[in-house]
Amino acid sequence: MKQSVNYNLAQLLTCVLARDLENTDIVAYGLHAELGLGAALLAQMLHAPYLRIRHGLRAGSGLPLSAPAWSERMHQGWKQVDYWEEHPDMLLWGNPASPETFSTVFFIGGMQIDQWGATNLIGIRNRVRSTKQNAAGSPYAVRGPGSVGTPSAAFFCKKYYIFSLMHTPKVFVPEVDYVSVPGTNRLQELGYLDKRPRLCVTPLGVFDWDTRDGRMQIRSLHPGVSLETVVAQTGFNLQIPARIPVTALPTKKEIVQLSRLDQQGAFERLHEKMTHS
């Protein structure tokens, strides 16, 4: 396979996700559509033509990489949408017990992500006992945006992926302050032995939870990233395999398709965000 040298970090992560998608997947995505929708469109173009894309409120395939249909910037832009999917219908999710599987794949971010693969979009706990800010007794130092439907999506979808635009000890913590999506420790207690995030992609590498004790391990590190860096930037002890592969670079074919579907520089903007945060 020919490897491309002209790629950016956002494209690399999109390729990692795309390669893990298959024909039987039904993909939905939320924020940072570049990664989720980008990966789904790339997989459709290259190896999974029958993969289906269903997004919050819009359904279709072969659409250009663009913002969700509700954030309408173009006059009459809504006409590009194949059909509107109502929010309540969308939330039939991928419940395996329902004949209406909304999606089997979802992408989840977090203000915090822990060694068990739990995510937190709820908030950061106030560690200072008494400050002006928390005079009213609020437990939050920082209030997060909220979990949207990520807890139910992670539960119902066959495959869920975690992503983070930052890889720092503040994000990758031993244990999240509040649980949006539960990690392997809680899930195992509940009897869900096989339930875990499929992969986690960050600016430093690719990680998974396919370990005996359910803790996060390194799957590959991106070109130029040292083990020392990733260890220093992670707030817990990572499981380190005997041999650490380098994340496979995007191929020329992948880069050609990625530039076809993103003509407005979405990957470049995401790359900037990742390298400057």
Place this chain on the structure above:
Amino acid sequence: MTEFVSLKKALTRIQPGDTIVFGGFQTNRAPVAFVQALARKRTPLRLSVLSFPNPLPLTLLHAAGQVASLQSSFNGVVLENGFTVPRRIRQAIETGQIAWQESDVYAMIQGLRAGAQGLPFMPAPGLAESAYAEKNRYQSVKSPYDGGSILVVPPLRPDVAVLHVQQADRQGNVWIADPLNDQLLAQAARRVIVSCEEIVERISQPTIAAVYLDCIVHLPQGAVPTSCAGHYAQDDARLHALLTS
């Protein structure tokens, strides 16, 4: 019978202490003109706002001191220059100024379904180990059919839903180009107020029939600066200014 009323008269349908919910999703079709008029009311309204997730109406009412409590799953939007969290709402929660409950949006939708159907609860499997189960004291019941344990959520029954739509006809039926939560909100709420871009003689296939609606106000541009499909796009600069002021 759905009444066509003035904005002033429609505003009188909101009572102090009401639980209120707004149509539209994220940055689309929020009933902004109605909400701005409501925010100008001098009577203290102490509203409980349900947000699905729809931050602008909440932000405007909170800035006017009219929000006592909030229930939502998410408070943020993606605008042209990135992800934006309404600053004052975040501060109000961090400093304990407003009572606040958060849940998974699926649990909230199941709650609305229970409300619309008059049921005492609705199963919402999948949340047992998230922080929401404990925080919101969601209970589990034993299924009488397969014996399994299933988490159930209480009904959500808003006193009033306010929707902004593209068209209403003389019979009081409405047509929505991009219906998102609107039908379920109209079914679950006790009263439904609609503002519309235009009034036409007859809609052949209404999105929501007149029987669900209480009153309609003709308010062209009534969702600005959020978008209204087929009429206008969202105004990112104004949205950003309103959400972060």
